[in-house]
Amino acid sequence: MTNMDAEKGFVSGTISGYAASSSTEKTWLVFQALGNIAFAYSFSMILIEIQDTLKSPPSENKTMKKASLLGIAVTTSYYMSVGCIGYAALGNDAPGDLLTGFGFHNPYWLIDIGNICIAVHLIGAYQVFCQPLFAFIEAWAVQKWPKSEVINHDYRIPLPFSKTFKLNLFKLLWRAAFVVFTTIVAMLLPFFNDIVGLLGALGFWPLTVYYPISMHISQTGLKKWTRKWVALQALNMGCLLISFVAALGSVAGIVIDLKKYAPFQMG
Template structure:
């Protein structure tokens, strides 16, 4: 299929399309004609700032606004320390994972383009281990995409309801359906999903990161204002007093799941690292980006979570802005919810681009001679460079967006399922695999001091993830009792 209608021109894509046939060396700033890296792929252009933006976009989801509720379940004694503990574990294991981008040497070895590639390189003797890693990673990415569709629609509905409350009073029913707003969100994603790869996504991550700071700051400002107005710090040492010890246990477990999911970005760390230029070496840049990202996000988590709890106490809602812990000033709440929706538009792409790339690379490998999969078409637009599209990529990405939108409409409580997926993914992707690959990389012997410490961290995080998973299951069971498809809020 060499030519199509006027205005389009086809060209081969797939692996061969990612580089010229020129035998060029590693990217060198002094050589403007050096267009490719040491693996003959298009030169990476990412730096510590773009990587930090990706990390912040991935970590600071709308979940930051649920942290006041999480701390309300844990109380002042346990809540803040647990937040800090998750931050430390996430940062430490991200350092270990950053060294796995290349193998066998972390600075000069062959590149691993995805998390699965890294697991295969270091733990390749166990094929099942690699496939379990891929299954957990990509199922979690799909779940996150569905959850973000729901959460963004909730924020858009909250704007409508906020204005309704302002006009008709805080006790007015103000029922609004989420479905229209889910469809709107899906329409945006249909357009943005045509961004070809993660490296071209840097500008969207920066916008999304700015939005996350904006709505987090609004939540913080509203909490500070309410605390000053009341002139008292709310909350108790042990948090919300449940009707029974069993209920309290489930709520604590759910809070752990929320916090674990709030810190999850390891599943796309390798993919972020694959956007970085060198020198300096990619692992050094990624470690700096991880440190900056975790410091920024933890500062926001601590301030928004703790101040939100201080303002609203044990009755803190699941979301400071959409849960209507605050009703006024309504225009500021509206701005906050707009920022949440814009942020999630970008975050959706940050999490979906690795999945898009995985399926497209698999298709190229499976059908190397297919014109549908291995040809790109140039669309000549006036006053701009030709725009390249691949029909398979367009069809697959559009199908995925439509699928996630429909599932979100059918299961409006899917956030609880995403919480379960997050709880299940935290231990293997954030802890187990980075630790196992580090042990293999450095040939650590069993029962040495460091090996024991790493395995202790491994077991401890497994127990936390297991407990969080149980709490999420309890939440899902409760949702199913009142579930109705396309229910009005």
């Protein structure tokens, strides 16, 4: 796709996409892009948790199937529109983060509203995505140290005009430490496309492909080497390959960016 920028008066896009300095860099960027696409399926890690909270009838699997189809359709439409519009407007200079990568900040109010919406969205999403990890670690700690006062004792704090609040020191300290750790890592590695690609690569195959396929084969008692079994395993291995090359591309991108990056500095 090419784009004639009416304001600048020259073509800012190319038919072959981003002009890399070498074929190797181009390959890494293609692999990284696969990881960015795979990141769209990151909801898979909380899909079972959400399904477990649904009431029936109708059956949970039917409700989640409709919700997944609708959610994926909306997400795909949104991602495609943002990608196409961004490339149409900026060509090869289109940044990974459209709100912060333009190089200008006008109109301020529009950029600020967009960033506020993203902050609200990510704060809620962070809480939802962390709950399974919190529950796993806390259950493991209770089982590991059943007599620990710090881990097992809840302090009741009375609140005005509300019910008594239960405070657990272990939950408070461990969750706060986890948030601080992830925040520091995010500040040390502010490479938007690279990190998104890596997270997408790590979560795509095991949670979106392998786990559902294994559950389906086990539940239906599908026999080995049948046509359907072979097709599912081919899909499984193909998606594993995609995750592998996407992870390679993202790690390569992080390594390249680290060579010219100074932590905690604007630039």
